[in-house]
Amino acid sequence: MLSKRAKYAIKTILYLYENKEQTPVSAKTISENERIPYKFLENILRELKTHQVVKSLRGAVGGYSLAKDPNEITVSHLMRIIDGPIALIPCVSERFYESCGECTDEETCRIRKLFGELRTEMLPVLDKTIVELARL
Amino acid sequence: MLSKRAKYAIKTILYLYENKEQTPVSAKTISENERIPYKFLENILRELKTHQVVKSLRGAVGGYSLAKDPNEITVSHLMRIIDGPIALIPCVSERFYESCGECTDEETCRIRKLFGELRTEMLPVLDKTIVELARL
DNA sequence: CCAAAACCCTATAAAAATTATAGGGTAATT
């Protein structure tokens, strides 16, 4: 399951993309429009900022805006920042690899093979950019 | 992420399939060979029995065996029994549909479209049968 | 200058899901 955090993150980035004229957008505005608990959103935004997906401006007319070309922000990227691996089991994750510590031989583990294949099928869909997502 | 329960279930069914000569196989045997906590396994087995994936025999030489043709048991079926929906968001699940309660219009929700597409790509992989899984 | 708006940060609480165990009951075989 996609966590709410990740879903909120995707919504937030989509919102910033579609309201990029009035930059920056305050967390309060996003919170109200996307119905995301304010303090929870702040937390997500900080994580997105750390990973340089958004940038922020402090002060009275401050807020957030995209830190990079929306053609270079993918849904998979957001999911990895917020939730971690895309893969359904850690032993087939490329960026968050972890041994499952159960099978004796990872090379021949059939569950691993199946979920490796699954990951391969999932990626092209999730590698869609925010611009592509907005056009759906 | 795939839950341990679901992973154990897949392992269990694979084990039963590959040891179908010596039917039935006791929970204890499966527990030891697949390193699954005994009482946890019993619980999983009961759920699989309720859904008629395995059948059981009581008494001194009792145990479990497949209740149907392994060509008709898919990984997706096991996952749905144990974990519920395959889809990463409930509003695109066919068998476990639930409104996400967030978007104003489900028909135009782009996150929903993306994850509907994702589900479509995932299914063919997970619809593999135990026989196919064993051959990987 | 100063008050208001809005970002910044750490900690913690509340809730839910996952994982596992306890403790006994029932059926069948040897």
Next chain:
DNA sequence: AATTACCCTATAATTTTTATAGGGTTTTGG
């Protein structure tokens, strides 16, 4: 009749997810 092994409900332990608390800092605009 003793042993083996399935059957069932409840609950405990752990982890993850979701959210809130409570304050601090920066900047703008009157």
